[in-house]
Amino acid sequence: MGRIPCCEKDNVKRGQWTPEEDNKLSSYIAQHGTRNWRLIPKNAGLQRCGKSCRLRWTNYLRPDFKHGQFSDSEEQTIVKLHSVFGNRWSLIAAQLPGRTDNDVKNHWNTKLKKKLSGMGIDPVTHKPFSHLMAEIATTLAPPQAAHLAEAAKGCFKDEVLHLLTKKPINFQGQHSTAALGNNITNYINCKPEEKDDTVEKI
DNA sequence: AAGCTCTTCAACCGCAATCAC
DNA sequence: TGTGATTGCGGTTGAAGAGCT
Numbered sequence: 291m292g293r294i295p296c297c298e299k300d301n302v303k304r305g306q307w308t309p310e311e312d313n314k315l316s317s318y319i320a321q322h323g324t325r326n327w328r329l330i331p332k333n334a335g336l337q338r339c340g341k342s343c344r345l346r347w348t349n350y351l352r353p354d355f356k357h358g359q360f361s362d363s364e365e366q367t368i369v370k371l372h373s374v375f376g377n378r379w380s381l382i383a384a385q386l387p388g389r390t391d392n393d394v395k396n397h398w399n400t401k402l403k404k405k406l407s408g409m410g411i412d413p414v415t416h417k418p419f420s421h422l423m424a425e426i427a428t429t430l431a432p433p434q435a436a437h438l439a440e441a442a443k444g445c446f447k448d449e450v451l452h453l454l455t456k457k458p459i460n461f462q463g464q465h466s467t468a469a470l471g472n473n474i475t476n477y478i479n480c481k482p483e484e485k486d487d488t489v490e491k492i
Numbered sequence: 493a494a495g496c497t498c499t500t501c502a503a504c505c506g507c508a509a510t511c512a513c
Numbered sequence: 514t515g516t517g518a519t520t521g522c523g524g525t526t527g528a529a530g531a532g533c534t
Contacts, residue, residue, distance in 0.1 A: 304503080305502095305504095306503080307502085327519075328518085328519070328520095340519085341519095342504080345504080348521095349502075350502080377523065378522090378523090380521075380522060380523085391521090393501090395524085396501050397501095399500095400500055495534090496532105497532085498530105498531085498532075498533090499529105499530085499531075499532095501528095501529095503526085503527090503528100504524105504526075504527095506522105506523100506525105507522090509520085509521075510518105510519080510520075511518080511519070511520085512516105
């Protein structure tokens with residue numbers, strides 16, 4: 291038995307869309323709208339599955355789609371929202387007019403994640419690696435902490451290594467952006483000193 | 493110039509949520 | 514209320530191009 295396929299795989303085309311297919315899909319949707327994706331490829335004369343058509347439309351063809359590079363302010367917004375919502379790409383994309391969840395996800399995975407890591411900030415928790423390493427170091431005996439510091443060489447900045455070889459530091463009084471609560475409006479509108487400096491560093 | 497590796501991003505897949513009956 | 518169909522979402526893949534040796 292198993293799952294019902296979304297379309298007949300045999301006579302369905304896959305891979306890159308051609309300009310001709312784009313035209314067919316765009317003009318069909320311009321005339322009839324986007325109701326019932328399952329019927330759209332059939333009626334538009336496309337050998338594609340409905341799912342593929344929906345994706346092509348939302349991720350590329352729709353009129354308000356914004357082509358081109360992400361601006362600095364868009365990147366800042368993504369980082370802010372990611373610190374609150376995590377990998378809820380559709381939620382994040384909803385705050386960026388013309389951008390799709392796929393767009394945001396790709397940009398995060400290829401650019402922003404590396405950018406944060408390069409700055410010594412953990413892209414998952416949005417805390418500086420130094421904080422995380424220092425937290426770990428508090429649970430280790432000095433020889434183990436020294437070994438960890440050695441292993442961290444080449445990965446993190448001198449600052450981190452310095453922290454690891456010093457006395458444990460209590461970061462309990464500090465908070466991460468993720469701990470700021472679920473309301474993004476509260477986060478965006480809170481006092482500057484209440485935010486961490488992740489976004490500003492970028 | 494050729495071959496290899498890395499990066500980017502469009503597209504696919506499977507699951508979950510929602511809708512319609 | 515239950516069930517099948519449809520839509521939406523997030524993770525993953527793979528082709529194409531860029532950069533390096």
